[in-house]
Amino acid sequence: MSAIATRDGRFRGYPLAGGEKLTANKPAILSNGLLVSVGAVGVCAGVMRETVDNSQGVDKAIRGSVEIGEHMFPNSGDINETNVGQTAFFVDATSNLSIDSATNTRSTAGTITEVDSRGVWVNLGV
Structure with missing residues (x-):
């Protein structure tokens, strides 16, 4: 069997969970196949490309688009080179990063690629 399609992009689309409003330029978490805000346990799908409001909707009522790749976030202070x-x-919801999973109660951001005085570069996306 051969591939049915290829893509070489930085954008992905996923359905939103019911009751969620996700803001442009903020990370979105993929939890049980649905986009949710930081705070839920899951893996970072990427950074929202635009604000999407499903606060009055049910699961999968609308889709959101995320950008994957390397993004910089604030360092909580425990990450170094x-x-x-x-x-x-x-x-937390302010998108500060830590090396500590808090016993698997925090959302996975991604792989650390660089650390400097401004923050932490992380490769996002599933």
């Missing part, structure tokens, strides 16, 4: 190549986790 020795952590490059390791997994970072979102601490």
